Amino acid sequence: MAVHAHDHTEHAGEDLLNAARRTLTDAGEQWTGMRQSVFEELASHEKPASAYDIADNLSRSRGKRVAPNSVYRILDLFVRTNLANRIESANAYLVNTHPGCRHDCIFVICDDCGKATHLDDERVTGALRSAGQDAGFADVRPVVELRGLCQRCVA
Missing domain, CATH: 3.30.1490.190 (Ferric-uptake regulator, C-terminal dimerisarion domain)
Structure with missing residues (x-):
């Protein structure tokens, strides 16, 4: 049974994107076009996604190569600012559907x-x-x- 010591709101769709943007800018970081693209791509996955999966999909949709190293840097920022969670055993990431809400999972x-x-x-x-x-x-x-x-x- 899950125990919640606090309430949090799960976001989806445009609401999730807006909550992520707000959380990142509140942390003093810029919400750039590339960061938005990486976040949207990550949010489109129901299962944990690797930086390589995200880079490949963005490369196809943009028509030019997106380097996995760039995606890793953005994902690391997302983890630090609570926009994503890293699944250590799979070296993959999941979007956090309640950005700004800090707790352990x-x-x-x-x-x-x-x-x-x-x-x-x-x-x-x-x-x-x-x-x-x-x-x-x-x-x-x-x-x-x-x-x-x-x-x-x-x-």
Whole structure:
């Protein structure tokens, strides 16, 4: 069962784009055309997408090569500003549908189809954060990923 210590609003479509733009500019960063393109491409994926997937798709749609390194830099900015989450085990990214809302997530990833779902359970991530702080670390950010089979793939 997911435990929410706070309320947050899930955004979609144009509302998600506007929330992302607002979050990025509130963080003192510029919302450029390329950043918007990367965000829109990432948001179009239901499963985690790699920087190479995004670069390839943008290269096709723009008619000119988009370098994966440029996409990586933008995705790293998105992770730092809470517009995207990185799925460490897949070296891929998911759009954050509630930009500006900071909390830890637990990702459950299907080993068969690649679907990733995030859960909020601050009992788990809070305990991990406390353990890191007890070990003398500051600004601890739990990254929790569980692997298994989703309901569709198990059927």
